[in-house]
Structures are given as C-alpha cells and as structure tokens.
Amino acid sequence: MTGNRQTNWAFADAYVAEDEVLSWARDRARDAGLRSVSPGAGAALRLLAASVDAKAVAEIGTGTGVSGIHLLHGMRPDGVLTTVDPEPEHQQFARQAFRACGFASNRARFIPGRALDVLPRLADAGYDLVFCDGDRQEVMDYLAESLRLLRPGGLVVFEGVFANGRTVDSGPQPTEVLRLRELLRAVRESQDLVPSLLPVGDGMLCAVKR
Numbered sequence: 001m002t003g004n005r006q007t008n009w010a011f012a013d014a015y016v017a018e019d020e021v022l023s024w025a026r027d028r029a030r031d032a033g034l035r036s037v038s039p040g041a042g043a044a045l046r047l048l049a050a051s052v053d054a055k056a057v058a059e060i061g062t063g064t065g066v067s068g069i070h071l072l073h074g075m076r077p078d079g080v081l082t083t084v085d086p087e088p089e090h091q092q093f094a095r096q097a098f099r100a101c102g103f104a105s106n107r108a109r110f111i112p113g114r115a116l117d118v119l120p121r122l123a124d125a126g127y128d129l130v131f132c133d134g135d136r137q138e139v140m141d142y143l144a145e146s147l148r149l150l151r152p153g154g155l156v157v158f159e160g161v162f163a164n165g166r167t168v169d170s171g172p173q174p175t176e177v178l179r180l181r182e183l184l185r186a187v188r189e190s191q192d193l194v195p196s197l198l199p200v201g202d203g204m205l206c207a208v209k210r
Contacts, residue, residue: 013040013200021069025097028064032090036063037133037159041201042070045131045157048206049074052155054128059083060115060142061133065094067159071131072103081108082122084134088112119145127151133159136176139183147192150209156193158183162203 018026018039029036037045045067049057054075059068062085072081085091091110098108111118115134119142130146132139139158146156161167161184166177184205187195193207 009199013038015040016043016046018042021097021100022066024100025064025066025069025093028093028097029066032064032093034063034090035133035160035202036066037070038201041159041204042067044198044200044204045070046074048155048157049079049129052128052153055079056127057081057129057131058119058122058127058146058149059131059133060119061085061131062091062094062110063133064090065097067131067133068094068108069097069101071129072098072101072107079107082111082127083108084111084113084115084118086112086114116141116145119149122149124148125151127154129155129157131157131159136160136163137179139179140186143183143186147209152209154209156207156209158205160202161197161205164202167203 016039026036049071055078057071057075057079059071059081062068062083068081068083091112116138127149128151130149132142134142150156161180163177163180166173167180187193187205187207192210194210195207198204198206
C-alpha cells in the first residue's frame with residue numbers, strides 16, 4: 001500500500017469524530033482486552049442503520065457498547081437494539097455508556113448468553129439489520145441465523161473480516177481465518193444476498209437480503 005493510500009485510509013477512519021462517551025467505552029474495552037470497531041467502522045454502522053431506517057437491530061457481541069452507540073445513533077428514534085454477549089459484566093459497561101449518551105433504557109435489550117443459544121429465540125424476519133462481531137469460529141452459523149432474522153431488504157454486517165491481513169495471507173492460518181474465508185465466499189456466491197466488502201476498520205462485510 002502506498003503512503004498516500006495509507007494516509008487516505010487513516011483520514012477516512014477518523015473522518016467522523018467520536019465523543020467522550022465513546023472514548024470511555026473504548027477505554028473499558030481496552031482494559032478488558034476486547035476488540036472495538038474503529039471510528040470509521042462505527043461511522044459506517046451509523047450510516048448503514050440510517051440507510052435502512054432501522055427500527056429493530058440485533059447485535060452479536062455487545063462488548064462495552066462502542067458499536068451499539070453507533071448503531072443507536074443511526075437507528076430511528078423509536079428503534080430498539082437487541083444485543084447479545086456471553087459476558088454480563090461487559091454489558092454493564094455498555095448500559096452505562098448508553099445512558100451517558102442519553103438513550104432511554106427501553107432503546108436497548110441486553111441478553112446475556114452465547115449467541116447461538118440466544119439467536120434461535122429471536123423472531124423470524126423481525127430485524128432490519130444484524131451486526132455480527134462475535135466468535136469468528138461461528139460466523140457461518142451467524143450468517144444462517146441472520147438470513148432467518150432479517151426482513152427482505154435488511155442488512156447483515158460482519159466486522160473484522162480482514163483479520164489483520166491474515167484473511168488474504170497465503171501462509172497457513174488458524175481455523176478462525178479459514179471460517180472467515182468461507183464466509184466471504186458464501187456471501188459473495190449467495191443468490192439471496194447483494195454483497196459489498198468495505199475497507200473500513202479491520203474489514204466490514206455487508207450484504208442486503210433480497
């Protein structure tokens with residue numbers, strides 16, 4: 001990558017400024033050893049949620065609330081974010097961050113638990129957007145559940161699909177990277193999806209359900 005392209009990428013990633021609450025949530029994630037979406041990826045999530053006028057969003061991987069804040073900012077004022085995470089203590093940080101942003105408590109539904117145990121309980125075709133930022137070993141299962149959960153015209157979004165460059169590295173890779181490659185092929189070849197791969201953050205795979 002040329003220096004100019006790296007500079008452009010850095011400029012794009014920082015184009016939408018983040019406030020003190022997002023910085024606080026990022027710090028809590030860093031303290032817990034968690035990955036957070038980059039500012040550019042967060043801005044893309046806001047845009048995507050706004051583009052489908054999202055009223056119902058499902059999130060796999062609450063973390064400390066960084067991505068949830070971006071999603072809620074892009075959603076309709078009466079929209080509800082359903083967010084799933086196996087670590088309730090992380091969700092407590094997210095609750096604090098959402099409250100500090102001024103979001104009413106009924107704007108977010110927190111469900112502690114493993115995503116593949118929780119998602120089957122959610123309503124078929126009941127969601128405008130599904131954001132997947134959980135266990136990379138399970139991304140193919142997340143895709144199947146997302147197709148069930150989304151209404152026609154809804155969006156599925158996967159974060160971190162570049163895996164810090166390992167996804168396109170020709171050398172031997174761990175199972176989680178092989179699962180990401182499988183996901184990328186499946187989404188690109190699906191007749192039920194209209195895909196795009198966005199070079200923001202650590203790679204964002206987006207697709208519209210036909």
